[in-house]
Amino acid sequence: MNKDGFVLHGAVAYCKDKDTLITYEDAYVVCVEGICRGVFETLPEEYAGLPCEDLWDKLIIPGLIDLHVHASQFQLRGNGMDMELLEWLNHYIFPEEAKYSDLEYAERAYDLFVEDLYVGGTTRAVVFATIDPDATLGLMDMLEDTGLITYVGKVNMDRNAPDYYIETTEESLELTRNWLDAAAESEYRNTRPILTPRFTPTCSRELLKGLGAIVKEYDVPVQSHLSENLGEIESVKKLEPDTAFYAESYEKAGLLDQNRRCIMAHCVWSPDAEVELLKKYGVFIAHSPDSNTNLGSGVAPVSRYLELGLHVGLASDVSGGSTASMFAAMRAAVQASKLRWRLYDEKVLPLSFVNAFYLATKGGGAFFGKVGSFEDGYEFDAIVIDDEPLRSMREEETIAERTERLAYLADDRHVVGKYVAGRKLF
Amino acid sequence: MNKDGFVLHGAVAYCKDKDTLITYEDAYVVCVEGICRGVFETLPEEYAGLPCEDLWDKLIIPGLIDLHVHASQFQLRGNGMDMELLEWLNHYIFPEEAKYSDLEYAERAYDLFVEDLYVGGTTRAVVFATIDPDATLGLMDMLEDTGLITYVGKVNMDRNAPDYYIETTEESLELTRNWLDAAAESEYRNTRPILTPRFTPTCSRELLKGLGAIVKEYDVPVQSHLSENLGEIESVKKLEPDTAFYAESYEKAGLLDQNRRCIMAHCVWSPDAEVELLKKYGVFIAHSPDSNTNLGSGVAPVSRYLELGLHVGLASDVSGGSTASMFAAMRAAVQASKLRWRLYDEKVLPLSFVNAFYLATKGGGAFFGKVGSFEDGYEFDAIVIDDEPLRSMREEETIAERTERLAYLADDRHVVGKYVAGRKLF
Numbered sequence: 001m002n003k004d005g006f007v008l009h010g011a012v013a014y015c016k017d018k019d020t021l022i023t024y025e026d027a028y029v030v031c032v033e034g035i036c037r038g039v040f041e042t043l044p045e046e047y048a049g050l051p052c053e054d055l056w057d058k059l060i061i062p063g064l065i066d067l068h069v070h071a072s073q074f075q076l077r078g079n080g081m082d083m084e085l086l087e088w089l090n091h092y093i094f095p096e097e098a099k100y101s102d103l104e105y106a107e108r109a110y111d112l113f114v115e116d117l118y119v120g121g122t123t124r125a126v127v128f129a130t131i132d133p134d135a136t137l138g139l140m141d142m143l144e145d146t147g148l149i150t151y152v153g154k155v156n157m158d159r160n161a162p163d164y165y166i167e168t169t170e171e172s173l174e175l176t177r178n179w180l181d182a183a184a185e186s187e188y189r190n191t192r193p194i195l196t197p198r199f200t201p202t203c204s205r206e207l208l209k210g211l212g213a214i215v216k217e218y219d220v221p222v223q224s225h226l227s228e229n230l231g232e233i234e235s236v237k238k239l240e241p242d243t244a245f246y247a248e249s250y251e252k253a254g255l256l257d258q259n260r261r262c263i264m265a266h267c268v269w270s271p272d273a274e275v276e277l278l279k280k281y282g283v284f285i286a287h288s289p290d291s292n293t294n295l296g297s298g299v300a301p302v303s304r305y306l307e308l309g310l311h312v313g314l315a316s317d318v319s320g321g322s323t324a325s326m327f328a329a330m331r332a333a334v335q336a337s338k339l340r341w342r343l344y345d346e347k348v349l350p351l352s353f354v355n356a357f358y359l360a361t362k363g364g365g366a367f368f369g370k371v372g373s374f375e376d377g378y379e380f381d382a383i384v385i386d387d388e389p390l391r392s393m394r395e396e397e398t399i400a401e402r403t404e405r406l407a408y409l410a411d412d413r414h415v416v417g418k419y420v421a422g423r424k425l426f
Numbered sequence: 427m428n429k430d431g432f433v434l435h436g437a438v439a440y441c442k443d444k445d446t447l448i449t450y451e452d453a454y455v456v457c458v459e460g461i462c463r464g465v466f467e468t469l470p471e472e473y474a475g476l477p478c479e480d481l482w483d484k485l486i487i488p489g490l491i492d493l494h495v496h497a498s499q500f501q502l503r504g505n506g507m508d509m510e511l512l513e514w515l516n517h518y519i520f521p522e523e524a525k526y527s528d529l530e531y532a533e534r535a536y537d538l539f540v541e542d543l544y545v546g547g548t549t550r551a552v553v554f555a556t557i558d559p560d561a562t563l564g565l566m567d568m569l570e571d572t573g574l575i576t577y578v579g580k581v582n583m584d585r586n587a588p589d590y591y592i593e594t595t596e597e598s599l600e601l602t603r604n605w606l607d608a609a610a611e612s613e614y615r616n617t618r619p620i621l622t623p624r625f626t627p628t629c630s631r632e633l634l635k636g637l638g639a640i641v642k643e644y645d646v647p648v649q650s651h652l653s654e655n656l657g658e659i660e661s662v663k664k665l666e667p668d669t670a671f672y673a674e675s676y677e678k679a680g681l682l683d684q685n686r687r688c689i690m691a692h693c694v695w696s697p698d699a700e701v702e703l704l705k706k707y708g709v710f711i712a713h714s715p716d717s718n719t720n721l722g723s724g725v726a727p728v729s730r731y732l733e734l735g736l737h738v739g740l741a742s743d744v745s746g747g748s749t750a751s752m753f754a755a756m757r758a759a760v761q762a763s764k765l766r767w768r769l770y771d772e773k774v775l776p777l778s779f780v781n782a783f784y785l786a787t788k789g790g791g792a793f794f795g796k797v798g799s800f801e802d803g804y805e806f807d808a809i810v811i812d813d814e815p816l817r818s819m820r821e822e823e824t825i826a827e828r829t830e831r832l833a834y835l836a837d838d839r840h841v842v843g844k845y846v847a848g849r850k851l852f
Contacts, residue, residue, distance in 0.1 A: 075818040075819050075820050076818065076820070077818075077831065077834065078816075078830060078832075078833065078835050079818070079827045079830055079831060080827075081760065081779060081834070082760075082776075096820070109819050112819070293764055293765055294764070296764045296767065296768050297768070298768050298769060299765065299769065322757070322831075322834035322835065323834060323835060331748070334507065335716075335719045335761075336765065338719055338720070338722045339719055339724075339725065339762065339766070339769065340769060342722050342723070343724060343765065343766060343769045344769035350508075350722065353507060390503075390504075392501040392502065392503075393501050393531070393534060393535050394501050394502070394522070401506075404504060404505055404507065405503065405504035405505060405748075406504075407504065408503065408504030408748035408749060409504050409748065409749060413839075
């Protein structure tokens with residue numbers, strides 16, 4: 001890290017808002033004390049003394065933000081994709097997650113996840129671990145060392161789960177407190193805990209209420225799943241008969257709170273009243289198009305959510321999503337929205353590429369504060385892309401076209417530089 | 427090429443039929459004079475003298491077959507994906523294809539396409555070039571040299587196209603004959619010509635009829651587009667008022683012929699009568715899920731086509747499809763079918779991974795003869811996959827799971843060996 005600052009010089013693209021991509025053929029992106037001071041076609045006098053890295057025509061874009069990813073499912077990427085959610089959880093996911101109580105397995109498996117996250121385009125992520133608190137702390141230690149900024153959650157579940165992968169309510173709450181205390185002692189700089197009730201089908205009201213109390217006591221954010229799959233929604237109706245819709249099960253437990261941030265993954269089938277509740281509490285929706293497609297769940301009406309002014313970010317949702325690549329997540333978001341529009345509801349417009357790029361940067365970045373843009377005052381998260389192997393021979397090719405192509409063709413090979421909050425990772 | 431034969435020893439997967447994946451943890455695949463003689467857990471005595479390449483636990487699968495790809499659109503991969511078909515053609519595609527009359531541009535651009543095809547998982551492809559016969563011959567020369575087996579078509583179009591990229595009817599027919607004569611003189615071993623009227627909107631009845639005569643005269647197969655997009659179908663209804671449905675415009679011109687093979691790309695919105703006609707003539711449907719999604723066209727009911735016994739293969743359809751990777755095409759096929767099922771018509775079941783693998787191998791391979799399987803008597807097309815970087819730590823991981831994962835995560839990095847009709851390319 002350069003405490004004073006530095007300048008990156010190259011081609012630049014970032015989103016100002018959901019419909020506006022700002023591009024430069026040749027510009028300077030300035031970082032001072034971890035904060036972006038803007039993009040300039042001519043470097044202002046006041047920054048002339050800063051070290052400048054000349055990246056020629058490489059592309060500089062904001063770091064990508066993964067708002068929902070299961071580290072403990074990384075070993076199952078691209079498998080079991082012929083099943084729907086509840087069958088897939090029981091057949092593949094619970095047996096796999098249970099293995100992480102073996103800390104040796106957890107260390108080896110998490111190491112593969114962390115390495116993949118490190119080399120790709122993601123600079124920040126919000127992560128599910130497993131119910132095991134020690135394995136979760138181990139994952140947090142590993143992520144801390146990468147310099148990536150992450151939230152990590154020990155999972156809670158006390159019902160409708162197999163004997164070999166379940167907690168009692170008391171145990172779940174006690175382990176959660178101990179885990180939060182241990183995380184606080186570690187004095188992480190890059191890694192923060194987030195409360196992680198798996199979802200209402202596997203969390204009793206008592207557990208959720210206990211977690212609601214912990215949210216206030218420890219001042220931590222919350223993540224969970226919401227209205228992903230029709231079978232899941234039916235099960236919540238039966239399990240929680242006093243709720244008008246799924247999100248009320250979280251609200252009644254005090255888990256939605258205007259003062260503390262909350263992420264709900266999916267929201268594919270949220271009824272209007274639920275959407276209103278999400279807006280009221282400022283909940284972030286983690287849109288997971290690859291996962292929602294793979295598990296046959298459906299497609300969230302994201303352009304409508306954006307029009308309504310909800311917070312929406314993008315997520316890989318490994319391993320419902322088959323890759324942790326946020327380039328692929330952008331592609332998936334655009335593609336799923338087109339099929340939803342063509343096959344299901346032409347009133348909800350498809351996402352443009354710019355919409356998807358916004359979701360993967362500024363949209364999800366807002367969960368972390370002023371993150372995901374190169375506007376003045378934003379934390380300096382950037383990735384440098386060498387897209388030469390993807391370039392077209394077309395002389396008229398624009399920076400916007402090069403940026404769009406990343407969603408369809410880029411992978412970790414093309415990420416040649418990464419900065420998080422002003423610190424250079426590579 | 428080893429004229430006598432050779433043996434590959436490793437993990438093996440191939441499809442016997444659309445629902446059956448045959449897998450071996452450790453087996454021998456035998457090639458004798460270009461023909462596969464089957465897969466054996468113990469090498470039969472009669473093949474014991476053949477040279478055997480030990481691939482350890484690498485995965486040996488049939489080469490992938492791309493039934494529809496536009497070489498001349500390769501420079502536009504991943505661009506313009508916010509447009510529908512007809513707008514995209516006019517804005518992006520026609521101006522790009524017109525550049526190929528500059529043979530210097532054509533050579534450089536086709537070289538990039540050919541290189542990409544060579545290093546990936548594809549062993550055979552059916553290719554659209556442009557209206558320029560010389561550039562098309564240049565592409566054929568390049569493809570010939572790779573050892574890949576391909577059909578390549580000079581495109582025909584005499585109406586509804588811009589001034590700078592159109593032929594007169596007479597010119598189109600004459601250039602086509604000249605091109606076929608020149609291709610015959612080249613005595614290609616791996617590369618064959620295929621008649622390529624772009625599609626009815628840009629081909630007059632007179633042109634199509636002229637091509638129908640050439641089909642019989644030269645005994646060549648045919649490829650075109652059919653029922654891809656609702657706007658396109660509307661335009662055909664207006665242009666060809668004497669047809670009950672789109673495919674009749676090809677049938678009336680004599681382009682559908684039981685004795686000669688025909689590929690129709692897309693068939694997303696084919697009415698029942700059209701489907702019957704395709705069955706009657708044994709037409710191959712080139713299913714292009716990535717393209718049909720990107721251009722907002724829709725999703726073909728592939729599992730229904732398979733049940734009806736139609737010929738269906740898989741296609742990248744670059745650059746409607748954004749990648750020439752047939753691994754990605756398998757993923758796209760499964761994903762698009764799930765959203766079609768969930769959002770549009772639950773009576774047409776999603777494609778399983780095995781269905782998609784069948785389409786990408788034996789399904790499309792049938793266009794080339796006995797191709798796409800390791801059964802006794804099939805031409806020996808194989809690729810060797812080093813999926814070590816994708817492997818899971820799960821001890822219980824099966825060959826079927828490793829094969830499924832390729833659709834979601836493999837790229838050219840993982841293709842470490844390629845054989846076409848018994849010849850080793852690398």
